[in-house]
Amino acid sequence: MSEPTVAEATDNIYASLKANNSDLDAHIARLKAALAREGLKEAVFDPARLAQNNRSGRKLMQAYFRQRGVSVTFSAE
Template sequence: MSDITVPQAIDAIYTAIQNDNEDLDLRIAELKTAMAGEGVSEAVFETAKLAQPNRQGRKLMQSYFRKKGVAVSFV
C-alpha cells in the first residue's frame, strides 16, 4: 500500500461511496493506516458529500466504520 494522507484517503472514500461502495473496505483500510501514521484519532467527513446526508445515513456510516476500527465525525 502506498503512503496516503488522511485527506487523500477521505477523498477516496467519497469516490467509493459515489461508485456504489466499490472497494470501500480497501479505502477504509487505507484511511486507518493513514490515520495511524499521522496520529489522527478521528476521520472527519463533510455531510454534503455523502450519498445519504441525513441522520440515518450518518449513523449507518459511523456504525460501519466503527466495526472497521475507524472513528468518524461529520461537519
C-alpha cells in the first residue's frame, strides 16, 4: 500500500472526525509523515467540514494536533 498524500490524509481525518474520532491518532501520524514527505510545515483544514466549526472547536483541534507534532491552520472561506 502506498503512502497517502497530504490531501488523502486530510480527507481521512475528516472521515475520522465524523466517525466520532475513530483511529484519529493513526490518521494524524499518517498526515505528519505525508507533510514531511511533501516538505510542508502545516496542515490546512476547511472549517466548514469540521464537526465543531466554532472557535473553541478549532482551538481544541489545533491543540490536539500540536501535541502530536502537526501544526494546523484553517482555510478562509
